[in-house]
Amino acid sequence: MSSTAEQMRAWRGPALLTFGFRPFFLGAGVWAVLIMALWVPMLSGALTVPTAFDPVSWHAHEFLFGYLSAVVAGFLLTAVPNWTGRLPIVGWSLGGLAALWVAGRVAVGLSLLLPPLVVAVVDLAMPVALGFVIAREIVAGKNWKNLIVLGMLAAFTLANALFHWEAATGSYAAQGYGLRLGLVAGVMMIAVIGGRIVPSFTRNWLVKRGDGQLPTPPMQKLDKGALLLLLAALLIWVVLPVHWVAGFALLLAGIAHALRLARWAGYRTGPEPLVAVLHVAYAFVPLGALAIAAETLRPDLFGAAAAQHIWMAGAIGLMTLAVMTRATLGHTGQPLTAGIGTVGVYLALIVAVLARVGAGVWPSEADWLHLIAGLGWITGFGGFVMIYGPLLLRLPPDKRPGD
Structure with missing residues (x-):
């Protein structure tokens, strides 16, 4: 395919899988609503979710590492082709990444029923896969100046892993190193990328x-x-x-x-x-x-x-x-x-x-x-x-x- 538009026209599957922003932005929006719709009754004690995380840690994790990871994926899968001049990820490959993200949300939500290591592996699968995709595109396009974005994604993924470790060892993960490091990665993404796009x-x-x-x-x-x-x-x-x-x-x-x-x-x-x-x-x-x-x-x-x-x-x-x-x-x-x-x-x-x-x-x-x-x-x-x-x-x- 010689252009993004031609690649999109050639795809015969759902329109949702024609560009990275589509499944991940929609998923992020829906998940943001569900997180809060569940959190309000959880806060009052009227609802219990079968997660191994305490309620506050679940809420913090799913906003920071659940919601934000989807937005980051949608943004990078849309922006990186513009940065590198290469074609975007389209079709079932994109659908596979989105499915990994959904699997992570389910695994964390049902983590009381699963071994902690399984929960962590399933939840980390999408950001790790995304990191490999972005690294491949940056290297293939020789777009070295955006390696800093890959570095922030790596720090964000490491923070998620640390959050899982803290939760599994009985620490209050909502106030742990993993949450703070993940928040640092998110704020730095805004400072670096926002510092480009806002002006x-x-x-x-x-x-x-x-x-x-x-x-x-x-x-x-x-x-x-x-x-x-x-x-x-x-x-x-x-x-x-x-x-x-x-x-x-x-x-x-x-x-x-x-x-x-x-x-x-x-x-x-x-x-x-x-x-x-x-x-x-x-x-x-x-x-x-x-x-x-x-x-x-x-x-x-x-x-x-x-x-x-x-x-x-x-x-x-x-x-x-x-x-x-x-x-x-x-x-x-x-x-x-x-x-x-x-x-x-x-x-x-x-x-x-x-x-x-x-x-x-x-x-x-x-x-x-x-x-x-x-x-x-x-x-x-x-x-x-x-x-x-x-x-x-x-x-x-x-x-x-x-x-």
Whole structure:
């Protein structure tokens, strides 16, 4: 096949398997809803899931390593062909990767009935296979600059393995090294990849409008310094999560990334929420760093879990939702603009983040704030599935067989 479009036309199976973003973005959206729909009654004790993980650890694992791994797979399987100039993974090979991801969710959910090693092997199968696929494509395309992305994927997979080990040995994995390392990998993915796409997409939109001052191009000296500072601060936090050194390092990293974000002209993007949401999502990176720094330097300010949710639900949740909506529109031939429904899902998720953090600030109001956070999350990702699911399940007219 000489082009991606020809390869897609030649595929006679489900449209869902014509491009990496389709099965994994849809799966991520559905799973995000199911995680929260199960978690709310689990939190109140009304539901028990047959998992060997304690409820909080299951919730944390399935959001970070379940949901995020699907989004990462969908993004990389779609972006890497553009980076390397090679054809995407299509058809049953893509379906096999998606099936491995589903198997991992089932294995973790039923882990009370399975040996821990079996659960870990099944859950790690998809990210390991994805790593080999991405490595092959990068090497074959000689796209060496994106080896850093492969490195972050490897760190994320290692963190998942560590999480399984901690859970199997009886540790409270929700506050363990595996979770923190996985969160570090996720935040660094946003800082590195988001640091490329946010100013680039902003620049493209402003140029199209003929609108004044443009954002500073990505990966200038300040960007590189901010990334190195964030990486150092995050690694210190993984090892010494409550030490003042970690708090001070995260404080500096938060300030550096706030300055980085300020150079991307986000204040000019209000008329197009599809662009503006990228800036809001990235803002949760420095906000999370500053919040965890504050909680480290002044414990019990609003709780470590609430501070971490600024990264988990805010930075990761909103940035992945923003990327999934934009990529789906772009790759299905739709106008790159956010309709009222898309704006609604963004706002619902922001409300969820604010409510979750508020539950830490006002513990006496935590019950109803947790409920608002859960409903906001379900509304945001449920809205994504309803609005974007049909686009993910069918091909554009010019990509259909015979057209």
